[in-house]
Amino acid sequence: MNPFHYTRASDVSDAIRQIAADPAAKFIAGGTNLIDLMKYDVEHPARLVDISHLPLRSVEETSGGGLRIGALVPNSDLAYHPLIEQRYPLIASAILSGASQQLRNMASTGGNLVQRTRCFYFYDAVTPCNKRQPGSGCSAISGINRINAILGTSEACIATHPSDLCVALAALEAIVHVVGPAGARAIAFSDFHRLPGDTPQRDTNLEPNEIITAIELPPKGFRANYSYLKIRDRLSYAFALVSVAAALELDGDTIKEARLALGGVAHKPWRVTAAEAALRGQRADAGAFAQAADLVLRGAKGYGHNNFKIGLARRAIVRTLSQAARGTPQSQSVKKIR
Amino acid sequence: MAQSDTAEAIRTTVTAPQKIPVTLTVNGARVELAIAPWTTLLDALRDRLDLTGTKKGCDHGQCGACTVLVDGRRINSCLTLAVMKEGAEVTTVEGLATDGTLHPLQQAFIDHDAFQCGYCTSGQICSAAGLIAEGKAKTADEIRELMSGNICRCGAYPNIVAAIQQAMERS
Numbered sequence: 001m002n003p004f005h006y007t008r009a010s011d012v013s014d015a016i017r018q019i020a021a022d023p024a025a026k027f028i029a030g031g032t033n034l035i036d037l038m039k040y041d042v043e044h045p046a047r048l049v050d051i052s053h054l055p056l057r058s059v060e061e062t063s064g065g066g067l068r069i070g071a072l073v074p075n076s077d078l079a080y081h082p083l084i085e086q087r088y089p090l091i092a093s094a095i096l097s098g099a100s101q102q103l104r105n106m107a108s109t110g111g112n113l114v115q116r117t118r119c120f121y122f123y124d125a126v127t128p129c130n131k132r133q134p135g136s137g138c139s140a141i142s143g144i145n146r147i148n149a150i151l152g153t154s155e156a157c158i159a160t161h162p163s164d165l166c167v168a169l170a171a172l173e174a175i176v177h178v179v180g181p182a183g184a185r186a187i188a189f190s191d192f193h194r195l196p197g198d199t200p201q202r203d204t205n206l207e208p209n210e211i212i213t214a215i216e217l218p219p220k221g222f223r224a225n226y227s228y229l230k231i232r233d234r235l236s237y238a239f240a241l242v243s244v245a246a247a248l249e250l251d252g253d254t255i256k257e258a259r260l261a262l263g264g265v266a267h268k269p270w271r272v273t274a275a276e277a278a279l280r281g282q283r284a285d286a287g288a289f290a291q292a293a294d295l296v297l298r299g300a301k302g303y304g305h306n307n308f309k310i311g312l313a314r315r316a317i318v319r320t321l322s323q324a325a326r327g328t329p330q331s332q333s334v335k336k337i338r
Numbered sequence: 339m340a341q342s343d344t345a346e347a348i349r350t351t352v353t354a355p356q357k358i359p360v361t362l363t364v365n366g367a368r369v370e371l372a373i374a375p376w377t378t379l380l381d382a383l384r385d386r387l388d389l390t391g392t393k394k395g396c397d398h399g400q401c402g403a404c405t406v407l408v409d410g411r412r413i414n415s416c417l418t419l420a421v422m423k424e425g426a427e428v429t430t431v432e433g434l435a436t437d438g439t440l441h442p443l444q445q446a447f448i449d450h451d452a453f454q455c456g457y458c459t460s461g462q463i464c465s466a467a468g469l470i471a472e473g474k475a476k477t478a479d480e481i482r483e484l485m486s487g488n489i490c491r492c493g494a495y496p497n498i499v500a501a502i503q504q505a506m507e508r509s
Contacts, residue, residue, distance in 0.1 A: 001376040003354075003374070004376060005375065006358060006375035006421050028419070031422070032417050035378070035417045036398050048419075050421075076411075100487020101469070102414045102487045103417075105411045105412060105413050236482075236486035237487055332483065333479045333483040333484075335479075
């Protein structure tokens with residue numbers, strides 16, 4: 001790790017003041033990704049501004065019937081929070097499918113959103129990577145790209161976003177609350193993460209010197225019919241090759257509303273509202289689910305090692321929607337997929 | 339700006355990172371350290387406090403050998419800066435036994451031969467202590483899932499699960 005200065009922020013305003021005063025400064029909260037990247041010399045901040053002690057740790061009901069989650073609520077506390085377990089079990093399931101309990105105890109809700117890709121080449125400081133060093137090239141496109149993206153890619157970057165929580169937040173249409181030097185604003189979840197385009201170094205639309213203060217969940221939690229299915233190279237403690245968050249509102253056998261988001265396949269949680277619209281009014285059966293899967297995967301493109309992801313994603317979408325429709329969500333401890 | 343003014347500006351704005359005073363309670367004892375900000379909790383425990391029971395395996399949060407309890411919760415000490423834990427209570431494997439009596443998990447690991455080389459064991463035991471305190475794991479499947487952050491390269495997993503089940507029953 002490079003030497004750096006360390007200071008603590010006393011409140012949110014002080015955090016913004018400190019980060020704005022030093023262009024080479026970064027916030028640190030849980031540290032599970034940033035410290036790792038510093039050890040690999042991918043990140044080398046001259047100053048860390050510690051925000052982990054700020055009072056952003058509450059989970060509160062909003063006047064509109066939703067939930068406001070403080071940005072510093074640890075992932076494990078969020079997964080086991082009674083209001084999340086009861087009203088938003090898709091969130092709990094997605095969190096518990098990711099990382100390990102030690103990491104979930106450390107990692108913050110806000111930090112989960114701004115964690116960086118696990119593309120091998122991003123981590124390998126001696127190879128070209130446009131995300132790490134803009135303009136240097138993409139090693140993954142012609143390299144070992146088994147874990148890389150099949151949707152929304154560019155010639156500059158085929159990295160994926162590694163979060164599970166974010167896939168569930170995308171499906172539930174969460175809102176990201178941020179504060180910066182220009183004041184507070186709210187960002188729709190679909191606008192928070194970016195596609196790589198020709199600026200893959202920018203993962204999100206968070207402006208410099210802005211801090212995430214809270215994540216807001218709308219009232220609809222789809223607690224009766226949901227599932228989060230994560231397919232990976234080992235049964236636990238691995239990043240998704242493909243993951244699917246599915247949530248349905250049913251009227252008998254008929255789909256009233258559908259939500260569908262994919263992880264492990266793109267630079268951001270992948271959601272196609274046309275596929276959700278196509279499910280509305282249909283009978284909840286394999287035929288409708290397959291049709292939705294085709295819409296989600298329209299334009300999918302493999303890069304060699306990751307070609308398998310297209311078929312895998314298609315089957316995973318159908319399976320996850322079936323689990324959601326049956327009301328039998330994927331268990332994150334018993335790994336058998338039914 | 340004259341050259342000397344520029345040099346003065348650099349001197350006043352660029353300062354070498356300073357060691358920072360940190361107070362921790364480690365295994366019940368209060369310790370005060372002056373520590374460089376980039377020192378991980380793992381390195382502080384091993385190199386400054388000579389508590390080498392906590393192991394450095396991968397140093398990247400992928401193996402769990404460095405697991406300790408901070409304020410009662412299990413974390414990876416390799417991904418934690420010591421300066422961020424001002425005022426915290428840290429428990430390492432050295433702090434689990436009381437008055438010369440092994441912690442029930444330590445005894446269970448011996449009873450079930452839940453290790454071979456032993457390098458992951460202190461992390462496994464601290465992690466299992468955290469798991470029991472959380473109270474979320476009831477079945478063997480749940481123990482396996484919630485212990486997945488601790489890798490055992492010797493493959494002692496069945497015995498580790500059996501040891502944790504024994505300790506859970508007796509706690």
